[in-house]
Amino acid sequence: MSTMLIALALLASPPDGPSADGPFAQRGYYITFMRMPTYDLADWRRILDGIRDDGGNTLLLWVGGAFRSEKYPITWRYNEEHENVRHDFVRELIDHAHGRGIRVLLGFTPFGYDGVNQYPLEHPETRAVGKDGKPAAAFGIGCWGYNLCPSRTESRRFMIEYAREMAFDFYPNADGLLIESSDYAICHCKDCGGHFFEREFAFVRQISDELWARRPDATIVVFPHYFSGAQVPGFGVRAARLPFDRRWSLVFTPHSSNPEPSLMKQARGSLWWDDSLALHGPRDIRAGARKARDLGVSGYVPSLEAFTFVTTEAEEGQAWLKGKRQVPLGYGWLAPGDPPYDELPMRVNRIAYREFSRNPDLPFEDYKRVLGRELFGASSATQSVDDALELQAIFATERTWCQPSPVTSPERVRAMKERGELTTRKKADYRAALERLRAIEGRHGAGRSPGERELRRVARWALDRWGEGGGTLLEAD
Ligand SMILES: [Zn+2]
Incomplete structure (x- = not known):
């Protein structure tokens, strides 16, 4: 091969191959946009700019239930305040992302x-059947409804028309789809039987073909449940064994989608998802990046989920949450319209993601130096960095998707009691x-940098939560 041909071959290397900037071609986040009704286009533009600052080039933006479907208004009626x-701005947001x-x-x-799980409210015949042979029970996170049986003609018609409306009519400028197989329920009716994933696949195949016919370069991320034949986590059934189309990309998760090395070799790309940023801290983010690198996936795209919906059901079995607006990442000092991602505890995690997704082997001390410089300036003190890590850890301890850390939530502790x-x-x-x-607050009484003043402010906010008798909850027996 001549030098010229080698150069051309390099130029033509596939877009999802390894990048010079670390082991991952795709970096970025998974965000449940539909569960964040309170942010407008200006907020989302800032969020996108932040993703770019973190080295991101990929956003998995969950828009089901969060666009004003003309064919199926039932899908967004629950989310009318979104x-x-x-204002239907996602098309503009995608243009901004491309910029x-x-x-x-x-x-x-x-x-x-x-969104989708609202359809059976108007069309009960589409409702799935549970493991016990009875109609599926209501379930959701923020949006409560029923999963659908893919063997019903009406379910299939609705599903394809809703996906077409989203991808072709509303947001044709998007780069593709994340078709996220359910992690909580399938249909156990006689027609689905052991063939649920074959039924679901018929939809996946159809919408993929239709999108590729319009945009041959579209990225379509799917679960391995249609191809691997392996046990699907949580459902007691096996995945289907259907032919894999190399144009698909795959996504794997710790709880719902086991890595499949033989499928990964065939796929255009493969992503590793975890909850390290949303629920945990820098060491977990480093572990996630190493896991993704060791798996050999082409991208590491963890969750950056934060919720701001008003809870209508006892989410996670917690009646005390009902009627309250979700507190994004547990940062209760924010106004409902303020995104949480630039707050200090999350900056600790975002900087960890940026550094460890670029170099999963970066020594933790090197990360701490970068963190100190960015939060507290060039002359940052080791103590301030340790305090920032401590504050992040306190907000993450025992936090769940819907509940703040107990140390920042007397209401939760009361419910525990x-x-x-x-x-x-x-x-x-x-x-x-x-x-x-208290020690953090005391150390930064005369905070030298804005970062140190923020440490003090956030510590004070958490301590203030325990005024007015809350403290008696924690008194020793
Ligand atoms: Zn069924």
Whole structure:
């Protein structure tokens, strides 16, 4: 091969190959846009700019239930306050993303989850059957409804028309789709039987063919449940064994989608998803990046989910949440319209993502130096960096998708007490964490940098939550 041909071959290397900037061709986040009704286009532009700052080039944007479908208004009626249902700005947001070098894939779940699960409210014949042979029970996160049976003609018609409307009519400028197979339920009716994933696949194949006919370069990310033949986590059934089209990309997760090396070799790209940024801290983010690198996936795209919907059901079995607006990442000092991603505890994680997704082997001390420089300036003190890590850890401890950390939420601790879950050990742990917050506040009384003043402010906010008798909850027995 001549030098020229080698150069051309290099230029023509596939877009999803390894990049010079670390082991991952795709970096970025998975965001459940539909569960964040309170942010407008200006907010989302800033969020996109932040993703670019973190080295991101990919956004998995879950828009099911969050656009004003003309054919199926039932899919967004529950989400009427969502800024995109009101002002339909996602097309502009995608243009903005492209200006920042970020590709946007539209996320939704076939026959389930947000938006789609509202259809059986008007068309009960589409409702799935549960494991017990009875009609599926209501379920959701924010958007409660019923998953659909893909063997029903009406379910299939609805599903393809809804996906077409999203991808072709509303957001044709998107770069593709994330077709996220449900992680909580399938249909167990006689027609679906052991063939649920074959039924679901018929939809996946059809919408993929239709999108590729319009945009041959579109990225379509799917689950391995149609191809691998392996046990599907959580459902007690096997995946289908249907032919794999090399144009598909795959996504793997710790809880719902086991890595499949032989499929990965055939796929255009493959992504590793985890909850390290949303629920955990820098060491978990580093572990996630290493796991993704060791798996050999082409992208590491963890969750950056934060919720701001008003809870209508007892999410996670917690009645005390009902009627309250979700607190994004547990940062209760924010106004409902303020995105949480630039707040100090999340900056700790975003910087970790940027650094460890570029170099999963970066020593933790090197990350701490970068963190100190960015949060507190060139002359940052080691103590301030340790305090930032401590603050992040306190906000992440025992946090769940819908519940803030107990140390920042007396309401949650009260509910724990009522259920008999507030053990002597837990109370001691929470008191110790409050002592650490007091120490942080005390150390940064005359904060030299804006970062140090923010440390003090956030610590004070958490401590203030325990005024007015809340503190008695944690008194030793
Ligand atoms: Zn069925």
